[in-house]
Amino acid sequence: MTASRTDLPADATVAVRHPDAPAPGTVLPAHYAHCFGCGAAERHGLHLAIVAGEGVEVTATFEVTEHHQGAPGLAHGGLLASALDEILGMLGHLTRMSCVTARLETDFRRPVPVGSTLHLRSRADGVAGRKLYASAEGRLGGTDGPVAVRARALFVQVGLEHFAEHGRPEDLEAVARDPRLIGVPDYTVNP
Numbered sequence: 001m002t003a004s005r006t007d008l009p010a011d012a013t014v015a016v017r018h019p020d021a022p023a024p025g026t027v028l029p030a031h032y033a034h035c036f037g038c039g040a041a042e043r044h045g046l047h048l049a050i051v052a053g054e055g056v057e058v059t060a061t062f063e064v065t066e067h068h069q070g071a072p073g074l075a076h077g078g079l080l081a082s083a084l085d086e087i088l089g090m091l092g093h094l095t096r097m098s099c100v101t102a103r104l105e106t107d108f109r110r111p112v113p114v115g116s117t118l119h120l121r122s123r124a125d126g127v128a129g130r131k132l133y134a135s136a137e138g139r140l141g142g143t144d145g146p147v148a149v150r151a152r153a154l155f156v157q158v159g160l161e162h163f164a165e166h167g168r169p170e171d172l173e174a175v176a177r178d179p180r181l182i183g184v185p186d187y188t189v190n191p
């Protein structure tokens with residue numbers, strides 16, 4: 001099989017849970033109130049409530065509704081990838097790395113019907129310099145249910161200037177006025 005750009009490199013080390021990471025079972029704060037994946041203020045968002053697990057692992061449940069359709073009665077694949085991206089990105093809460101998705105590889109194994117509950121789980125597979133490698137899955141109906149979607153991802157650690165330089169000015173100004181819109185702790189910026 002051809003090597004993938006999300007394969008763990010030989011120099012990768014184990015991802016370490018930050019000593020100040022929220023305890024297992026804690027619902028993690030949204031990293032941004034208007035985030036499509038986890039923000040409560042985003043009316044059209046997924047509103048994922050993501051829970052810290054043991055080690056560098058998080059979980060969430062995603063209720064698939066008629067607003068998530070791609071084909072009649074079935075979830076849209078891009079939207080499922082968004083849910084996986086979100087639960088993968090939230091691993092940064094546990095490692096205290098401010099990361100953005102560089103690569104996301106998704107396998108769609110089964111159709112996901114409207115009305116189903118997708119049980120999402122992600123975990124960090126390793127770290128190499130600024131790169132965090134992680135994988136995630138979504139199971140239908142229960143944590144032991146059949147795997148419907150699976151993803152592997154590479155996140156790259158960025159400094160706060162990434163957001164300051166590239167974000168839309170009015171949104172950055174809104175955050176400056178109300179810092180509570182950002183729900184991340186003090187991240188480690190330089191590894």
Ligand SMILES: CCCCCCCC(=O)SCCNC(=O)CCNC(=O)[C@H](O)C(C)(C)COP(=O)(O)OP(=O)(O)OC[C@H]1O[C@@H](n2cnc3c(N)ncnc32)[C@H](O)[C@@H]1OP(=O)(O)O
Pocket residue numbers: 005006031085086089090092098099100101102103129130131154156158184
């Ligand atoms: C708080 C976080 C919450 C997360 C919320 C959910 C996640 C998201 O939706 S994030 C939004 C979507 N993602 C983005 O907008 C990111 C857009 N991309 C970028 O800004 C840049 O390409 C970025 C930051 C990823 C990398 O750029 P840059 O900082 O210049 O680093 P660069 O030197 O190119 O790459 C660093 C390393 O990653 C590797 N890399 C970068 N992109 C990729 C890729 N697509 N595939 C494989 N490897 C890659 C590089 O090869 C390099 O490896 P090495 O260190 O071994 O040489």
